[in-house]
Each structure stands twice: as structure tokens, then as C-alpha cells.
Amino acid sequence: MSGADSDPLKHTPLYPLHVELGARMAPFAGYEMPVHYGQHIITEHLFTRAQAGLFDLSHMGQIRLEGANPAAALETLVPGDIAGLEPYKTRYTLFTNEDGGILDDLMVTNAGDHLFLVVNAACTAQDIAHMTARLDGNLRVRELSDRALLALQGPAAAEVLARFAPGCRDTVFLTAAELIIDGTPCFVTRCGYTGEDGFEISTPADDAVRIARLLLDQPEVRPAGLGARDSLRLEAGFCLYGHDIDASTTPVEAGLAWTIPRRRRAEGGFPGAEVILRQLANGVERKRVGIRPGGRAPARAHTEIQDPDGNKVGEITSGGFGPTVGGPIAMGYVAARVAAKGSALRLMLRGTPRPARVAALPFVEPRYYEAHTTEAHTTEAHVAALPSVKPRRYRG
Amino acid sequence: MSTLRYTEEHEWIRMDDDIGTVGISDFAQEQLGDVVYVEPPEVGKTVARFAEVAVIESVKAASEVRAPVSGEVVEVNEALNDNPELVNSSPIGDGWFFKLRISDLSELDDLMDEAAYKTYVEGLG
Numbered sequence: 001m002s003g004a005d006s007d008p009l010k011h012t013p014l015y016p017l018h019v020e021l022g023a024r025m026a027p028f029a030g031y032e033m034p035v036h037y038g039q040h041i042i043t044e045h046l047f048t049r050a051q052a053g054l055f056d057l058s059h060m061g062q063i064r065l066e067g068a069n070p071a072a073a074l075e076t077l078v079p080g081d082i083a084g085l086e087p088y089k090t091r092y093t094l095f096t097n098e099d100g101g102i103l104d105d106l107m108v109t110n111a112g113d114h115l116f117l118v119v120n121a122a123c124t125a126q127d128i129a130h131m132t133a134r135l136d137g138n139l140r141v142r143e144l145s146d147r148a149l150l151a152l153q154g155p156a157a158a159e160v161l162a163r164f165a166p167g168c169r170d171t172v173f174l175t176a177a178e179l180i181i182d183g184t185p186c187f188v189t190r191c192g193y194t195g196e197d198g199f200e201i202s203t204p205a206d207d208a209v210r211i212a213r214l215l216l217d218q219p220e221v222r223p224a225g226l227g228a229r230d231s232l233r234l235e236a237g238f239c240l241y242g243h244d245i246d247a248s249t250t251p252v253e254a255g256l257a258w259t260i261p262r263r264r265r266a267e268g269g270f271p272g273a274e275v276i277l278r279q280l281a282n283g284v285e286r287k288r289v290g291i292r293p294g295g296r297a298p299a300r301a302h303t304e305i306q307d308p309d310g311n312k313v314g315e316i317t318s319g320g321f322g323p324t325v326g327g328p329i330a331m332g333y334v335a336a337r338v339a340a341k342g343s344a345l346r347l348m349l350r351g352t353p354r355p356a357r358v359a360a361l362p363f364v365e366p367r368y369y370e371a372h373t374t375e376a377h378t379t380e381a382h383v384a385a386l387p388s389v390k391p392r393r394y395r396g
Numbered sequence: 397m398s399t400l401r402y403t404e405e406h407e408w409i410r411m412d413d414d415i416g417t418v419g420i421s422d423f424a425q426e427q428l429g430d431v432v433y434v435e436p437p438e439v440g441k442t443v444a445r446f447a448e449v450a451v452i453e454s455v456k457a458a459s460e461v462r463a464p465v466s467g468e469v470v471e472v473n474e475a476l477n478d479n480p481e482l483v484n485s486s487p488i489g490d491g492w493f494f495k496l497r498i499s500d501l502s503e504l505d506d507l508m509d510e511a512a513y514k515t516y517v518e519g520l521g
Contacts, residue, residue, distance in 0.1 A: 298453050323455075
């Protein structure tokens, strides 16, 4: 995980731009990162849902896995379908441990002759050590520390990016392309962590500020910080590693069993398969659920969850105010007997029980661009064509 | 007298006879960011000096509002139930939290006046 508190905070290539834009900076995963940019967090959140927000994700780990059949090798560490990932397709998956716990969640793209991985900042060093130790010597694990990562998220993202890279119009949700932006080759993946259409743009570190400025100069784009990123992902129902999932939670408990396709369930061969396959067959004692607190008081992480009789049934793992929802939202783990949508719960807020209910995730319907039609939408046919991945649930 | 006095925790109190109106400073609301919920105290409650009286939740975090002086809560700002953002838009006006009937006026002498508070905040730079 991240280094000791005494370590000096690292800066991303966009740090000078954050300072210039008046960002309020805070430590996050060993980096000094922008929380918001002078405006309020709610404004950045709503602007991203209305037009487009530009986020700095350069703290996240970008890793190249290359060598002989990296997909087959990676499948020994994750329960997802990587071997079946077609060129320039992207997928959400999990590093699991021998107990079935989650070591990290990540995006994997088949980049032709190698795999391109994006992992959580706080887990990058651990993930690289894990892969290096567990994969055989014919594979190379290389951190792309000379690259920055920008996320352009929101309904205007495609229109904006197409001004510089018309080829982005040929991508759909969870596909990638090598695009030239202002003369610079970039690796662009149509994905995100907001529930909106959008792109994650991997650029050479030295070009990141210039490309970010180019995008910010567009009238539909404003910078957005980690504050808005967190409320957007919570509304979209995505897990935050270290909060909603960690080494003590399994994919089945976390509601991420959809990332494990039929073939992997039949073949096993990933860390913790015994535990995870048993849970898939027999069920689990606790589940991650969405929670709507009654009233207006937000319920934060670690808030105790009780059943209506006052028995402890779990704990909030992420919670706050959902600007698009217009009220408090949360997620957490509860005993399976109270995990059904609509189940009544009590949240212990400052010693006082407050009513709440289990709610469906996501809180806000996603608006991904999933086909070459005039608008972003989800169709039954498209979901049926992707039996192993429900596109609405994934994190980038 | 309508001058404000401040605590080191960024509450202000404005006196009108023996009734003091309490809120948080512009600096505090700026630090908190978007306020989304305020939990008021009960009217009639007796509170000790510096006791936690109300809770304020912003998008970022929860924090407490303390009584700058001891007294009895005689009124709470009902407008904050539906419009907690008044704390951001009008921190020393419509965004007040509660009113206290002060039990010991001499406690006010321990608080900062506007000039002292301004210097104090600058020192937090």
C-alpha cells in the first residue's frame, strides 16, 4: 500500500497546472492531488454529468505486461476472462489472494502485442511485485512511469475529444484506440469511473499539461477533482479499493461475481478459486449493497448498520451526499438476510438509530456509449451479447 | 450591540441583550465546502461552554459546532433543514445555527473580536 506518512508526497506531471488552476490539494495514495478547484465539489460533480469534467488520474499505476501469451499468464492471478479479450477491448477484473480476498481491482486492455493495465495508485508497487513474483520469466512487467493519465468524463466528452482526435468516434464503451492528440500519440480507452460516457487518455508525461490545457480550453470542459470523482463513482455504484473492497472481501460478497465468466468458474485456476467457487455455489453470509439513508443526514464509512430490532448486521464502507440523487447515499456490507432491495435497516449516527433501506445500485443510471447509434444506451440485445460482463457495472 | 465575537474553532456569536446568535465563520464554511446537512440542537437544552451543540455535514466531512459560551438553546434556525447551503452562501447572516440565552456574560470576554480573529485566521495561512 502507500508509503509511510513521513514520505514526501509525490506530484503528477499535471501538478503545476493544478496549482495554476487554484486547486485545493490534499494527500492521496502518496500523491498531492487536487480535491477541487476553487468551485465547490457539488458544482464539479453536476458539471461532469451535464457536460464534461477533466480529471487527473496520473497517480494510478499504468503497467505494460508483455511476453509470450500475457493473457494466459494474467489469468493465473485474476478470475476474469482475459484470454477471450479481443484486441483493443477493455475489461474490469480483480487480483485475488489465496483466501479469495481482493488484492486490487484493475482495468485490462488487450493492446495487441501486450496487455495494458491500470491499477490503483496505492496498490501499484504491490501489484507489480505480485505479478513479478508469480508470473514466469518469459513475461515482462513494466510500469509506465513516464506516462500521465487524464480522464475526460461526461456527455460532451466524445464531441470534445473528436475535435482533436476524430478517431474517438469509432470507439465504444470498453474499447481502446491509439489516437494522435495535437501531434502526440495517446492510448485512449472509452471508459471511466463516473457512470458517464468518457475516455481515459494515457499520454507521455511531458505532453500531459499541454493536452490537458487543450481540453480545458473547450467550453464544455472544466477541471474536476477527487471530491467529485468520489461522489460520481458512489452514485454510479463503483467500488473504491481499500473502502468497499479489500483483501478481506471476496468478489462474491462484493457483488462482483459478474466479473467471473462461466469458463473461469468451470476451470478455476486463479488464486482463491476454491473459496470463491464454493461461495458461488453455496452463497455468502454478507453482501455489498446500496443504502439510502432516510432524511438528509449522510452516513459515512464505518457507520454501524443494524436490523430494525437493533442487531448489528454490518457497516457502511462508503457514504456521503449524492449531488445528482439530491440526498445521502451509501454502500456497505450487510448480512445476507437483510440484503434484499427494500430491506429496512437502521444506521447508528452519533449514537442515534436512523432509518435506512437497501437500495439498488447504481443510484444513477449509467449513460455509456455502447453502440454506433445516435445516443448512448443499453439494449437487452447488447447485454445478451456480452454474457460475462454486464457493462453497467465496472470501474475504471 | 451587534459586534461578532469568535472562537478558535471558527464559531461566531452575535449578542442582542442576553441572547446570542451562533454560526460559523466565512473561513470555516470555505474550509468545509458544500454543506449538505445540519443537525440542530433541541430547544431548551442547556449547554456548557465549548460543548458540541450542532453537527454540520459537508460533502467532505462531518464536524461539530460548539457553544462559544454556556447557556440555554432558545431557538434553532429551521431554514437550515431544507436549505443547509445557507451556511455557505450567508455564513454570518441567514446561515446562523442557534440562539443561546447566555448564563454568564463574562465568558464573552474570552472570545476574539473581529480584528483578533482576522489576525488569527491569517496566522493559519
